[in-house]
Amino acid sequence: MEPRKTVARSIKERLANIVSYGTHRITNAVAEGVISKIMSIKRWVGGFRNIGNFQTAIFFHCGGLDLLYPRSSRMAPNTSR
Numbered sequence: 001m002e003p004r005k006t007v008a009r010s011i012k013e014r015l016a017n018i019v020s021y022g023t024h025r026i027t028n029a030v031a032e033g034v035i036s037k038i039m040s041i042k043r044w045v046g047g048f049r050n051i052g053n054f055q056t057a058i059f060f061h062c063g064g065l066d067l068l069y070p071r072s073s074r075m076a077p078n079t080s081r
Helices: 002-013 015-024 029-045 051-062
Strands: none
Touching: 002 015, 029 051
């Protein structure tokens, strides 16, 4: 009977979150994924000289930027002269 009481207590404590998920179908999985990616960037580099460099790395990796294949419109020469 004790395992059932434990489950009932857990449900009672989290009832608001359960109802919220049932209503909105929203979880924090995306936020957890972004946090995981940021932590992997932090581990991969091993440290940053300042917070600005860390922010730049986060924007670069989480923003989906790719310096190997820049957009052709940015690289097109100016022919209006």
